[in-house]
Each structure stands twice: as structure tokens, then as C-alpha cells.
Amino acid sequence: MEPSFRFEVxxxxxxxxxxxxxxxTPHGTIETPVFMPVGTQGTVxxxxxxxxxxxxxxxxxxxxxxxxxxxPGHETIAGLGGLHGFMNWGGAILxxxxxxxxxxxxxxxxxxxxxxxxRSHLDGSEHAFTPESTVDIQRxxxxxxxxxxxxxxxxxxxxxxxxxxxxxxxxxARRGMAHWRLNASVGPPSGSALFPIVQGSMFPDLRKACARxxxxxxxxxxxxGGLSVGEPRPLSLEMVEATEDILPRDKPxxxxxxxxxxxxxxxxxxxxxxxxxxxxxxxxxxxxxxTQRGRLIIRHKAWAADPRPIEEDCACPxxxxxxxxxxxxxxxxxxxxxxxxxxxxxxxVYLDRMRAIRQAILDGDLxxxxxxxxSMKETED
Amino acid sequence: MEPSFRFEVxxxxxxxxxxxxxxxTPHGTIETPVFMPVGTQGTVxxxxxxxxxxxxxxxxxxxxxxxxxxxPGHETIAGLGGLHGFMNWGGAILxxxxxxxxxxxxxxxxxxxxxxxxRSHLDGSEHAFTPESTVDIQRxxxxxxxxxxxxxxxxxxxxxxxxxxxxxxxxxARRGMAHWRLNASVGPPSGSALFPIVQGSMFPDLRKACARxxxxxxxxxxxxGGLSVGEPRPLSLEMVEATEDILPRDKPxxxxxxxxxxxxxxxxxxxxxxxxxxxxxxxxxxxxxxTQRGRLIIRHKAWAADPRPIEEDCACPxxxxxxxxxxxxxxxxxxxxxxxxxxxxxxxVYLDRMRAIRQAILDGDLxxxxxxxxSMKETED
Numbered sequence: 001m002e003p004s005f006r007f008e009v010x011x012x013x014x015x016x017x018x019x020x021x022x023x024x025t026p027h028g029t030i031e032t033p034v035f036m037p038v039g040t041q042g043t044v045x046x047x048x049x050x051x052x053x054x055x056x057x058x059x060x061x062x063x064x065x066x067x068x069x070x071x072p073g074h075e076t077i078a079g080l081g082g083l084h085g086f087m088n089w090g091g092a093i094l095x096x097x098x099x100x101x102x103x104x105x106x107x108x109x110x111x112x113x114x115x116x117x118x119r120s121h122l123d124g125s126e127h128a129f130t131p132e133s134t135v136d137i138q139r140x141x142x143x144x145x146x147x148x149x150x151x152x153x154x155x156x157x158x159x160x161x162x163x164x165x166x167x168x169x170x171x172x173a174r175r176g177m178a179h180w181r182l183n184a185s186v187g188p189p190s191g192s193a194l195f196p197i198v199q200g201s202m203f204p205d206l207r208k209a210c211a212r213x214x215x216x217x218x219x220x221x222x223x224x225g226g227l228s229v230g231e232p233r234p235l236s237l238e239m240v241e242a243t244e245d246i247l248p249r250d251k252p253x254x255x256x257x258x259x260x261x262x263x264x265x266x267x268x269x270x271x272x273x274x275x276x277x278x279x280x281x282x283x284x285x286x287x288x289x290x291t292q293r294g295r296l297i298i299r300h301k302a303w304a305a306d307p308r309p310i311e312e313d314c315a316c317p318x319x320x321x322x323x324x325x326x327x328x329x330x331x332x333x334x335x336x337x338x339x340x341x342x343x344x345x346x347x348x349v350y351l352d353r354m355r356a357i358r359q360a361i362l363d364g365d366l367x368x369x370x371x372x373x374x375s376m377k378e379t380e381d
Numbered sequence: 382m383e384p385s386f387r388f389e390v391x392x393x394x395x396x397x398x399x400x401x402x403x404x405x406t407p408h409g410t411i412e413t414p415v416f417m418p419v420g421t422q423g424t425v426x427x428x429x430x431x432x433x434x435x436x437x438x439x440x441x442x443x444x445x446x447x448x449x450x451x452x453p454g455h456e457t458i459a460g461l462g463g464l465h466g467f468m469n470w471g472g473a474i475l476x477x478x479x480x481x482x483x484x485x486x487x488x489x490x491x492x493x494x495x496x497x498x499x500r501s502h503l504d505g506s507e508h509a510f511t512p513e514s515t516v517d518i519q520r521x522x523x524x525x526x527x528x529x530x531x532x533x534x535x536x537x538x539x540x541x542x543x544x545x546x547x548x549x550x551x552x553x554a555r556r557g558m559a560h561w562r563l564n565a566s567v568g569p570p571s572g573s574a575l576f577p578i579v580q581g582s583m584f585p586d587l588r589k590a591c592a593r594x595x596x597x598x599x600x601x602x603x604x605x606g607g608l609s610v611g612e613p614r615p616l617s618l619e620m621v622e623a624t625e626d627i628l629p630r631d632k633p634x635x636x637x638x639x640x641x642x643x644x645x646x647x648x649x650x651x652x653x654x655x656x657x658x659x660x661x662x663x664x665x666x667x668x669x670x671x672t673q674r675g676r677l678i679i680r681h682k683a684w685a686a687d688p689r690p691i692e693e694d695c696a697c698p699x700x701x702x703x704x705x706x707x708x709x710x711x712x713x714x715x716x717x718x719x720x721x722x723x724x725x726x727x728x729x730v731y732l733d734r735m736r737a738i739r740q741a742i743l744d745g746d747l748x749x750x751x752x753x754x755x756s757m758k759e760t761e762d
Contacts (some may be wrong), residue, residue, distance in 0.1 A: 041710075041714045043717075043718040080707070329467075
């Protein structure tokens with residue numbers, strides 16, 4: 001039998017809310033805090049699964065339920081060994097519920113008593129997600145960590161609207177959790193986890209009420225959603241602070257869709273264990289490289305004959321082997337290898353930052369490390 | 382000092398003109414016959430240099446002088462350790478002269494007494510190549526095997542036109558070789574080679590005259606150009622046959638820009654040692670996969686849930702790890718990983734085919750192996 005999902009706190013920061021932990025999943029144990037690369041359609045754009053695992057040391061990645069449900073379809077994936085077998089990924093997989101994409105990508109979405117009806121962004125065909133069906137879909141995908149269906153509100157939104165939306169998300173969370181528990185009791189134990197999601201827009205009272213109400217779910221972990229939707233950064237951090245001490249300290253907390261490189265430490269210091277974001281991969285492809293000192297824009301003419309790597313003290317496979325001049329050339333020539341090398345670098349920087357943050361927690365000096373990071377920062381471009 | 386270019390015939394086929402050899406270059410020894418993956422702009426599209434070397438076993442690749450001269454520029458590349466250093470490729474590199482691209486890509490090309498004037502396909506800027514300058518450019522790139530500037534005629538063309546063009550190519554070859562020898566005597570010995578190119582369109586008499594005239598160059602190797610320009614396949618093979626026994630048997634022969642998978646054995650049997658073509662890489666990206674049994678079109682619906690690899694007995698890294706269903710999904714979703722896996726497979730098939738052909742020569746049964754290949758062939762699509 002596969003080992004079941006379990007979270008273990010290994011060390012607590014004496015100065016902040018941060019902690020170092022171990023996330024045990026049916027597909028391996030993951031050191032937290034962790035940044036999870038995003039593999040929307042069954043692949044992390046720009047890199048191979050082997051690079052992810054062997055060169056970057058990633059142990060958990062994200063898949064998007066909305067995308068995989070529409071193409072190639074969760075039943076097809078289930079028939080090919082689940083998402084792990086389909087994409088030949090031996091590490092852990094977290095899937096979102098599809099809610100975010102229904103609200104951001106699809107057209108003609110309509111909320112019903114049962115769930116949400118929407119049209120595919122691919123071919124306009126009509127589909128419905130319910131709190132129950134998204135659990136079933138994620139189970140078919142075989143993900144280790146699943147999310148309940150939630151409603152993502154735009155920003156800004158009125159308190160009244162946010163309250164109604166939060167109540168819907170709460171109702172869906174209860175239904176999703178009940179369905180998951182029922183199913184788990186009749187089907188074979190998969191050892192996977194389902195996380196409900198804290199919503200409430202940018203209203204601390206709603207965030208707190210939502211977090212408190214979700215406690216009754218006694219879930220294996222909790223997600224905080226609806227951030228990074230256009231609000232100023234201090235507000236996002238404030239929303240996490242508003243709920244973090246309500247959520248059980250012995251369960252993992254996952255802030256969805258964040259963040260910029262410098263935010264990883266900020267969220268960690270606020271008690272967050274898991275994060276994901278398309279920024280390192282998407283920015284890489286668009287020519288923006290993250291470094292300890294700030295952002296490097298690869299197309300700049302200054303790098304045309306520069307033999308230095310992206311970052312001189314970076315140990316990533318791209319920096320160990322290739323110059324800025326070569327990367328710039330590949331970028332301007334539209335060559336795929338640029339995206340691969342840039343993605344490797346950006347993901348390395350993110351994953352390496354998380355490893356350093358974890359070490360600082362274990363060493364008991366996270367604030368010192370975060371201060372050092374701030375002092376290093378300058379903008380190279 | 383780097384070892385100098387040298388060709389060594391290891392075994393001769395008792396039934397055909399084929400031979401197995403060793404091509405010693407400043408960047409390693411290459412077993413022939415060999416297929417050389419094309420890295421037009423300093424990268425073989427779809428794969429990393431590490432995959433090329435470690436997973437595919439490639440020991441020599443092509444670079445395109447025209448493209449690299451225009452972007453990022455041969456002087457930039459020279460300043461970054463030559464093309465080997467620039468792209469971090471430890472194996473051998475063959476560069477063409479740029480002539481083919483001048484005649485196929487650039488606009489407003491004009492042949493002068495001195496060489497050829499053309500406009501860049503990138504920005505319309507005016508440039509000139511002379512037989513001497515293309516040697517200098519390739520030397521700056523640091524290639525192990527360089528080509529003389531040649532004129533590529535369209536197909537079909539009149540005998541009169543082909544004769545005039547062939548004479549120009551001959552004149553350029555003499556000038557290029559003289560410049561290379563002069564330079565080699567004053568500069569540091571680089572150990573690299575320069576090949577003149579047999580032209581003459583589809584006229585056997587012109588091909589023979591060209592080959593005979595080129596003998597005076599006493600070159601380290603000979604290329605046969607101007608094939609695969611739209612002529613029927615039997616004609617290309619006939620043009621090779623017309624010249625092969627004129628070219629010195631102790632020198633390597635390189636047929637430029639060929640071919641389809643099944644042609645590799647045909648050219649080898651006609652005494653050819655080196656081939657290159659964009660087909661395996663370009664077809665891969667466009668969804669066409671080569672197999673021992675024929676072509677597989679990845680977008681076909683029949684593969685939507687097919688757990689089999691592209692080819693069941695293929696040992697390539699893509700076939701060892703991924704299903705047709707996964708590859709089809711990646712292709713339809715426009716994911717980069719599709720191109721990478723498809724390129725790995727197609728290049729593997731080409732390089733593996735060449736390894737098998739070489740082994741058949743060593744075993745003394747090339748005709749038997751070629752007959753076996755023909756019997757295996759069917760079209761899967």
C-alpha cells in the first residue's frame with residue numbers, strides 16, 4: 001500500500017511564524033517550505049521531467065485540472081496510469097480544482113445551485129464542474145494533493161459580493177470534503193489529500209470567518225486562494241496574516257499562485273509551507289531571468305558579447321555551461337534551447353531559494369537570511 | 382597541439398562502394414558513415430547539447446555559416462571561444478560555406494567577379510561573401526570541417542547555365558583552397574579541413590568534369606552539393622554514382638543536405654561517408670516521426686489513448702519513457718516537450734540507422750541489411 005499523506009513539522013522559527021517540515025505523500029516526501037513548478041498541461045514548459053527531477057531537484061509539481069479535463073481528458077489519463085504514469089513523473093503532484101481557470105479562461109460561465117457551468121476555451125463546448133465532480137476528476141488524475149472547487153472573485157469587489165462568494169466556496173468545500181471522505185471509505189485508500197481553500201477577497205473579516213468555518217472540515221491541509229489577482233503586495237501578505245493563526249499549526253498551508261522571488265521568504269515567514277507560480281517559467285520564456293541581485297533582461301545589447309553566465313555564483317546547469325551572449329543569441333533567434341536554459345535557471349533560483357530559506361529556519365536565523373537577501377538586491381537592468 | 386584532420390578507411394564493403402571509416406578531427410574521432418544533425422543557429426532545434434552527446438551519441442553536428450555570420454556574427458563567436466565554446470559543444474563541427482542560404486534565403490543576390498553580394502533575410506542589410514571571406518568566417522567560427530563557397534543552381538536548369546555555374550564554383554573552389562592553404566601556412570595550425578564541392582546540376586558530364594577538375598585541389602575531403610533540390614530521387618543517386626569513382630577513395634565524401642531515412646543506406650552503398658539533413662529534426666517538430674516501418678503521424682486520433690511508445694522496439698529515451706498518447710497530447714497542446722521528445726526519437730532513428738549500416742559494412746553484409754530494411758517497411762499511417 002502507498003504511504004498516506006502526512007505533514008510533519010521538523011523545526012519552528014523562533015522569530016517568525018515560519019517552520020520547516022516534511023510533506024509525506026504517496027509519491028515521496030517533500031521538504032517544506034516548498035516551491036512547486038507549474039505543469040499546466042502535463043508538462044512544465046521548457047524542461048523535461050528528467051531535468052526537473054535530476055538537475056533541479058523538484059519533488060512536487062502542479063497540474064491543472066481544468067486543462068487536463070478538457071484535453072486530453074481525465075479518463076484518458078486515468079487509463080494511462082494517471083497523471084504520474086501519463087507524464088512519467090515519479091514525484092508528487094498537486095492539482096488545483098479547475099475553479100481558477102473556469103473563472104479566468106472560459107466563457108459564459110454560470111454559477112448554479114449545483115456548481116458551475118462553463119464553455120471550453122478550446123472549442124466552446126459546454127461543461128459543468130461540481131464540488132463532487134472536481135474531486136472525482138482529480139482522483140482520476142491520481143494527484144497526491146487535490147483542491148476543492150472554489151469561486152475566485154475578481155479584484156476589487158464589494159464586501160457584499162465577497163461574502164456571498166465566500167459562502168458559496170464554503171458550501172462547495174463542505175460538499176467536496178464530504179464526497180472525498182465518502183469515496184475514500186468505499187474505494188481503495190489512495191493516501192491522497194484534499195485541501196479546502198480560504199477565500200474572502202481582501203476583507204480580513206471574511207478571510208477570518210472563512211478560515212474558522214473551514215476548521216470543521218478537519219482537512220489534511222489548507223489552501224489560501226484568491227491572492228495575486230491584482231492587489232498590492234502588502235494586501236496579499238495581510239490576508240495571509242489574517243488567517244494563518246486560525247489555521248491549524250500542524251497542517252500544511254498552501255498559498256496558491258504566488259509569487260515573485262522575493263515574496264517566497266515573506267510568505268514563509270508568515271507560516272506558509274507551499275507555494276506555486278508560473279512566474280519563473282513564464283518569465284524565463286519571455287526573456288526575464290531572476291537573480292539574487294534582481295532581474296536580468298536577456299535581450300539587452302549589453303550582453304551581446306558577455307562571456308559571463310546569467311549569474312556568476314549560480315550553480316544551475318545553465319549558468320555552469322552557457323554565457324549571457326549565447327542565451328541572448330538564442331533568444332533573439334527564437335530558438336527553443338533559450339527557453340529550456342532560461343527555465344532551468346529561473347526554476348533553479350526559486351528552488352534553491354527555498355532550500356536556503358529552509359536551512360535558515362533550521363539554523364534559527366530566518367530574519368538574518370531575509371535581511372541579507374534584501375541587502376543583495378539591486379536591479380541589473 | 383590539436384590533432385589534425387585525417388580520414389582512415391577501416392573496412393570496405395565487398396559488394397558495394399560502401400566503406401566504414403574513422404574521421405579524426407581536432408574535436409574527436411567520428412565513425413563513418415555518419416549522419417550529422419543540423420544546428421543551424423548554434424543549436425540543434427529541440428535538444429540540448431548534453432542530449433545530443435550523451436543520449437543520442439552524436440559526435441559531429443552542422444553549423445550554418447550564413448546564419449551565424451549574420452547573427453550573432455562570426456567575430457562575436459570568435460571572441461567567445463569559437464562556435465565550440467559559444468555553444469559549449471565538445472564534439473566536432475562542420476560548417477557549410479553559406480552559399481546555399483545566400484541562394485535560397487537572401488534577396489537581391491548578385492554574382493560579381495569577386496563573389497556574391499546579397500541582402501540579409503533578417504534586416505535587408507547588404508553583405509558580400511567571397512571564396513576567401515567564407516573561409517575566414519568559418520575559421521573564426523573554429524569549425525573542424527569547412528566548405529568552399531559554391532553556387533547552387535535551381536532545378537531544373539539548362540546545360541549551358543549549369544556549365545557556367547559549375548565553372549564559377551570551380552574557380553571559387555580554387556581560390557578558397559588557395560586562401561586556406563596560404564592562411565594555414567602563416568597562422569597557427571588548426572588541424573581543420575576544407576572541402577571543395579562538386580556541382581553540375583543533373584548533368585553527369587558536368588558532374589564528372591567538376592569532380593575531375595577538383596582533384597587538382599588535393600583536398601582533405603570532397604563534398605557533393607546541389608542535390609535534394611527537387612529532383613527525383615533516382616537522379617540524385619545517379620549524380621553521386623557519376624562522380625564517386627572519380628573522387629579519391631582515401632578521402633571522405635560528403636553528400637550535402639540528404640536525406641530521407643531510407644536514403645542513408647543508398648548513399649552509403651554508393652561510397653558516401655557523411656550526410657546531413659534537417660528532415661529528422663524539422664519533421665519531428667511538424668508531427669512526423671520516423672520508424673523502421675515507415676512514418677508515424679503523431680496527431681492521428683488512433684493514438685489518443687495508445688500506451689505504446691512511438692516504436693515498440695526502439696531504445697531511444699523518448700520511446701523508453703513516453704507513450705504515443707502523451708506525445709499526441711503534447712503536440713496538440715503545442716507544448717515544447719513534444720518537439721524535444723520527437724526530435725530525440727527522430728535523431729536517434731537516424732543515428733542508430735547509421736550505426737547499424739556501419740556494423741553491416743564491418744560484417745560484410747550491407748546488401749543483406751538493406752534488403753531487410755526494405756522488407757520491414759510499411760506505412761503505419
